[in-house]
Amino acid sequence: MPMPERGRPWPEIAAEMQASRAADLDWRHARHGAYVWYASDELEHVLREAFGMFLVENGLGIRVFPSLGRMEADVLESVAGLLGGDATTPGIFTSGGTESIFLAIAAMREWARATRHPAGPPVVVAPHSAHPALDKAAHYLGLVVRRVPVGPDYRADPAAIDAAIDEAVIGLYASAPSYSLGMVDPIVELGAIATARGLWLHVDACVGGILGPFVRELGYPVPPFGFDVPGVTSISADLHKSGFAAKPASTVLFRTADHREFARYTFDDWPSGTYTSLTFTGTRPGGAIAAAWAAFQFLGRQGYRELAAASMRARAAIESGLLAIPGVRIHGEPPLYAFAWAAEGVDMGSVARALAREGWVAGRTTSPEGIHVMATPIHERYAPEYVEAAHRAIAAARTGETSTSSRAAYN
Ligand SMILES: Cc1ncc(COP(=O)(O)O)c(C=O)c1O
Numbered sequence: 495m496p497m498p499e500r501g502r503p504w505p506e507i508a509a510e511m512q513a514s515r516a517a518d519l520d521w522r523h524a525r526h527g528a529y530v531w532y533a534s535d536e537l538e539h540v541l542r543e544a545f546g547m548f549l550v551e552n553g554l555g556i557r558v559f560p561s562l563g564r565m566e567a568d569v570l571e572s573v574a575g576l577l578g579g580d581a582t583t584p585g586i587f588t589s590g591g592t593e594s595i596f597l598a599i600a601a602m603r604e605w606a607r608a609t610r611h612p613a614g615p616p617v618v619v620a621p622h623s624a625h626p627a628l629d630k631a632a633h634y635l636g637l638v639v640r641r642v643p644v645g646p647d648y649r650a651d652p653a654a655i656d657a658a659i660d661e662a663v664i665g666l667y668a669s670a671p672s673y674s675l676g677m678v679d680p681i682v683e684l685g686a687i688a689t690a691r692g693l694w695l696h697v698d699a700c701v702g703g704i705l706g707p708f709v710r711e712l713g714y715p716v717p718p719f720g721f722d723v724p725g726v727t728s729i730s731a732d733l734h735k736s737g738f739a740a741k742p743a744s745t746v747l748f749r750t751a752d753h754r755e756f757a758r759y760t761f762d763d764w765p766s767g768t769y770t771s772l773t774f775t776g777t778r779p780g781g782a783i784a785a786a787w788a789a790f791q792f793l794g795r796q797g798y799r800e801l802a803a804a805s806m807r808a809r810a811a812i813e814s815g816l817l818a819i820p821g822v823r824i825h826g827e828p829p830l831y832a833f834a835w836a837a838e839g840v841d842m843g844s845v846a847r848a849l850a851r852e853g854w855v856a857g858r859t860t861s862p863e864g865i866h867v868m869a870t871p872i873h874e875r876y877a878p879e880y881v882e883a884a885h886r887a888i889a890a891a892r893t894g895e896t897s898t899s900s901r902a903a904y905n
Pocket residue numbers: 589590591592593625627669671672673698700701732
């Protein structure tokens with residue numbers, strides 16, 4: 495619509511906005527397998543209040559908003575503590591996984607420029623399971639991504655990764671966990687390769703970075719993926735995913751301050767002096783920094799441990815319900831709350847479409863064919879409904895309803 499000539503009262507606007515949500519994904523009833531991380535009404539209230547309190551402040555001006563600077567530093571230190579770092583571990587508070595990965599890859603490129611002279615475009619080697627944010631970053635930064643098939647366990651295959659390294663390669667990329675199948679790559683082995691070959695290793699822990707360490711603390715066998723692993727150079731960990739903070743918020747941490755400096759952009763040939771920034775974005779929402787800080791204070795380690803436990807209970811409830819359906823299996827052995835499942839001899843595109851008709855947003859996986867689940871605390875309560883819907887969707891697919899779309903789409 496064109497901009498209205500005259501404004502309208504807020505209650506009228508709010509009513510219209512509420513009504514416009516009718517066809518939106520019903521995340522309050524856990525119909526989501528992506529996009530939304532919701533913990534509780536209490537936390538939602540805290541996030542709204544904190545975001546609103548700093549709605550107008552701008553994270554670009556950390557010097558004039560020391561409150562934001564302090565909260566940002568606190569959040570980064572907390573995340574570093576979860577990921578095998580400490581108060582000296584340098585980080586950047588960003589707008590999301592894509593920006594965190596962009597900055598890590600940008601820093602990797604500048605580091606390589608300073609330390610070696612690769613012939614031709616620099617190459618990053620990654621397992622086929624890597625998130626497209628890597629390729630997006632490479633696209634903008636003039637890098638090439640060399641994707642290598644995963645092993646039979648759907649995790650990065652260290653031998654194949656090693657074999658793909660030549661003199662053009664500047665770094666490796668791995669996930670903890672991968673988006674599609676929820677696999678944590680063998681970071682210890684990849685760290686050893688990175689060390690032996692003198693490469694940068696970025697760990698994409700956008701999904702697992704905050705809650706994964708708590709799942710491990712609860713006794714689940716979560717393989718190491720932090721700075722305690724030799725060879726890990728940078729890690730991205732999203733606050734707006736398993737940190738249950740408000741969007742847009744993520745972190746990227748670096749092994750040393752020198753590594754982080756490679757992410758910095760500085761310019762001064764313009765009429766206002768030196769412009770320097772560690773982020774891709776200029777203006778940054780103060781509200782997102784404040785909400786992330788408030789989430790950490792409100793939940794504390796105990797709160798995150800409970801969210802981790804609830805997420806794993808939700809996964810178990812969905813998984814056991816699905817496995818009771820004849821022919822259903824889980825792909826591989828994903829150690830966290832993300833996984834994908836498939837039903838034998840059934841077109842999973844049809845199953846996904848049948849689920850979607852009932853309001854469940856089911857992302858598809860293609861290699862192997864399946865349906866993606868990202869279990870969060872709220873999914874525990876709705877697991878039986880999801881399983882029943884999956885039952886019906888599989889039955890419909892078995893009786894001949896076929897998918898009209900052969901393509902899986904991420905968004
Ligand atoms: C493993 C992984 N990495 C990176 C991203 C990108 O994060 P964002 O959408 O916050 O930019 C995602 C998003 O789902 C992801 O799952």
